[in-house]
Amino acid sequence: MTALRFNILHRCSESAARVGRVETLHGGFDTPAFMPVGTKATIKGLTPDHIRGTGSQAILNNAYHLMLRPGDDVIARLGGVHRFMRWDGPIVTDSGGYQAFSMSDINRIDEDGVTFASVVDGATVHLGPERSMEVQNNLGADIIMAFDDCPPSPEAWEGETSKCQNVKMSKGGRAKPQAAVGDYLARVRLANERTVKWLARCVKAHRRPDEQALFGIVQGGTDEQLRRESLEAVCNVELPGYAIGGVAVGEGTEMIRKVVELTAPLLPESKPRYLMGVGYEHDIVAAVRAGVDMFDCVLPTRNGRNGNVFTRGGGLRLRNAEFREDDRVIEADCDCLACGGLMSRAYLRHLLMSDEMLGPILASIHNIRHFQRLLLDIRAAIRENGWPRFFERWAAARTREGAC
Numbered sequence: 001m002t003a004l005r006f007n008i009l010h011r012c013s014e015s016a017a018r019v020g021r022v023e024t025l026h027g028g029f030d031t032p033a034f035m036p037v038g039t040k041a042t043i044k045g046l047t048p049d050h051i052r053g054t055g056s057q058a059i060l061n062n063a064y065h066l067m068l069r070p071g072d073d074v075i076a077r078l079g080g081v082h083r084f085m086r087w088d089g090p091i092v093t094d095s096g097g098y099q100a101f102s103m104s105d106i107n108r109i110d111e112d113g114v115t116f117a118s119v120v121d122g123a124t125v126h127l128g129p130e131r132s133m134e135v136q137n138n139l140g141a142d143i144i145m146a147f148d149d150c151p152p153s154p155e156a157w158e159g160e161t162s163k164c165q166n167v168k169m170s171k172g173g174r175a176k177p178q179a180a181v182g183d184y185l186a187r188v189r190l191a192n193e194r195t196v197k198w199l200a201r202c203v204k205a206h207r208r209p210d211e212q213a214l215f216g217i218v219q220g221g222t223d224e225q226l227r228r229e230s231l232e233a234v235c236n237v238e239l240p241g242y243a244i245g246g247v248a249v250g251e252g253t254e255m256i257r258k259v260v261e262l263t264a265p266l267l268p269e270s271k272p273r274y275l276m277g278v279g280y281e282h283d284i285v286a287a288v289r290a291g292v293d294m295f296d297c298v299l300p301t302r303n304g305r306n307g308n309v310f311t312r313g314g315g316l317r318l319r320n321a322e323f324r325e326d327d328r329v330i331e332a333d334c335d336c337l338a339c340g341g342l343m344s345r346a347y348l349r350h351l352l353m354s355d356e357m358l359g360p361i362l363a364s365i366h367n368i369r370h371f372q373r374l375l376l377d378i379r380a381a382i383r384e385n386g387w388p389r390f391f392e393r394w395a396a397a398r399t400r401e402g403a404c
Contacts, residue, residue, distance in 0.1 A: 001025070004143065004213035004240040006272050006293075012382045016265055016291035019382050022058075022272055024090045024142035025211055026082060029057035031272065031293040032378055034284070034371045035092060036300060040065045041075075041085040043368075044301055045361040048087050053337065054365060055372035057089055060296040063135045063144075064096030064127070068120045072138035080140030092296070093141040094276070095132045095202075095217075098150050098245075111194065113147065129201035137208050145243065145276075146202040148217040149194040153250035157184045188221035191246075195219045196233040203237060213240035215274060221246060222255055224262060231266050241272040244292070248277035253400055257286045264290040281310075281374055281397040288378055300371055304364030307352040311370070313395045316345070318363065323349045336369035338362040 003025065010019040020031040036043050036051065039062040043051055051059065061081055066072060075084050081091055097114070108115045113128025132147035151157075199216050206214050216234040220227030235242060244267075247259045260275060264287065267273045272293045278284065279297020287295070303309070307318045311331045316323070318330075326345040330338060338348065343362060351359030374394065381390040391398055 002240075003209065003211055004272075006031075006241070006270070008270075010383050012289070013385050014387065015289040017288045017378075017382045018291065018293070019379050020272070020293060022090070022293075024213070026091070026142050027057075027089050029090055030375075030379060032284075032288045032375055032382075033058060033294050034279075034375050035060045035294065035296040036368050036371075037062075037296055037298045038085070038087075039298075040069075041081055043364075044305065045357065045364055046301075046368075048085070050337070050361075050365055051087070051368070052089075054368040055376070056368060058092065058142075059087060059089070060092045060094065061085075061139065061141060062096070062099065063093045063132065063139060064099035066093075066139060067096060067127070067135045068118050068125070072135040076138035076140070080138075082140065090143070091141040092143040093136050093139055093145065095145040095147040096127055096135065097132065097147045102150075102249075109149075111197070113198075129198040130205040133202050133205040133207070137206070137212065140208075141212060143213045143215060143241065144206075146195075146199045146214060146216050148198060148219060148245060149191040150219065150246050150249065151184075151188045151191040151221050153255075154184050154222055156250045157187065184221070185223060185226065188219070188223060188226050191219050191221070192226060192230045192233070195230065196237075199234060199237055203239075215239060215241040215243050215272075217243045217245040217276070218263060218267070219246045220259075220263075222251060222259060227259060227263055228266070231263060235266075235268055239271070241274060242267045243274035243276050243294075245276050247275070248297075253280075253283065256283055260287045260292065261290045264292050267291070279371075280400060281371075281394065282400055284371075284374065285378065285394075285397045288382075300367035301364045304367045305360040307349075307359065307363060309363050309370075310367050310396065312393055315396075318345060318349045318359075319352055320349075330366050331370075334366065334369065334373070336366045338366045 005023040008018050008020045022029050035058045036056050037060045041061055075081055078084050115126045118125050129147040136144040216239050218231045218234050220230035244263050247256050264273055274294040275287050275292045279299040284295055309316050309330050323345040328345055348359055377390055381387050
């Protein structure tokens with residue numbers, strides 16, 4: 001078979017939502033799909049069996065972090081990331097570009113990519129389209145992402161300095177900011193230009209196209225015309241799938257919805273559509289109804305590690321004193337390891353307040369299962385044209401109020 005096959009199995013009669021199936025060399029997953037994030041080849045605190053037990057069919061790894069430690073060459077010699085982490089299902093890797101822009105002290109951003117100081121040991125590292133493809137080819141994920149330039153949100157642009165412009169280095173090796181030049185739209189135009197140029201270089205450098213499906217990423221910020229221009233340029237390159245990038249970088253809910261509702265229907269109809277980094281229930285539902293098929297987000301595990309859990313009615317902060325003697329499970333009809341094992345909110349609060357590692361583990365498992373149950377119900381609503389009943393059951397999908 002080819003690296004990826006995508007079949008649309010059912011279309012919603014009242015929206016652009018669709019149910020489908022993606023097949024890769026390491027198995028398939030149903031769409032719309034939610035993929036938990038295993039940044040460093042691990043979903044923090046959880047074993048592969050835990051992950052499978054939540055109903056997750058595909059996961060996301062981070063090329064940037066794995067390049068730095070243990071090294072993509074090490075993982076390649078050990079048989080690839082599936083064998084390395086003992087996950088036999090589909091894996092997606094991002095390109096590493098976003099982390100290079102957002103997390104590190106940047107030396108230089110130019111047409112060749114990003115040069116930055118490693119968060120591991122401070123060493124100078126260069127990451128560009130060719131190196132990103134080499135890293136992801138070495139990791140061996142089923143779906144890999146093109147290296148792109150992700151501009152900040154308009155809000156984050158205020159005061160933006162070193163992340164958007166070339167900077168000088170101080171004697172200590174850290175970035176020394178210079179004043180940002182130009183306006184937000186100029187920055188987005190530059191990102192559009194780089195993204196499409198880098199995509200062409202990624203396609204040329206990709207040496208495992210029969211085994212790994214390369215997705216292009218549409219940028220364009222929050223400007224409608226620039227979104228359309230990026231979409232046209234990126235989708236002019238024939239690829240197995242396409243992603244919407246740059247909408248989880250500080251925009252509010254309404255702006256995310258506006259950008260997604262503009263972009264998703266214009267992406268190739270026969271290819272998987274992936275919205276990167278968006279994870280609240282209401283954002284997922286709005287994107288599904290606009291025609292998006294794939295999602296990933298760190299919310300379930302990040303919140304779980306802090307004792308914050310999701311329910312259909314909204315979020316709960318289990319560290320709150322109100323749960324000290326609450327004998328109920330997190331959610332009555334949830335079948336996760338915590339709820340199915342009849343572990344009470346009071347017990348989970350005790351674990352969290354005592355800094356027992358089991359607390360964050362159980363909360364993370366519940367949260368991932370919550371999102372897989374959300375997607376199960378979304379797929380059922382699409383197949384059965386059952387959106388009214390869905391929204392009756394999922395208050396958290398109607399509004400961000402109550403989000404944990």
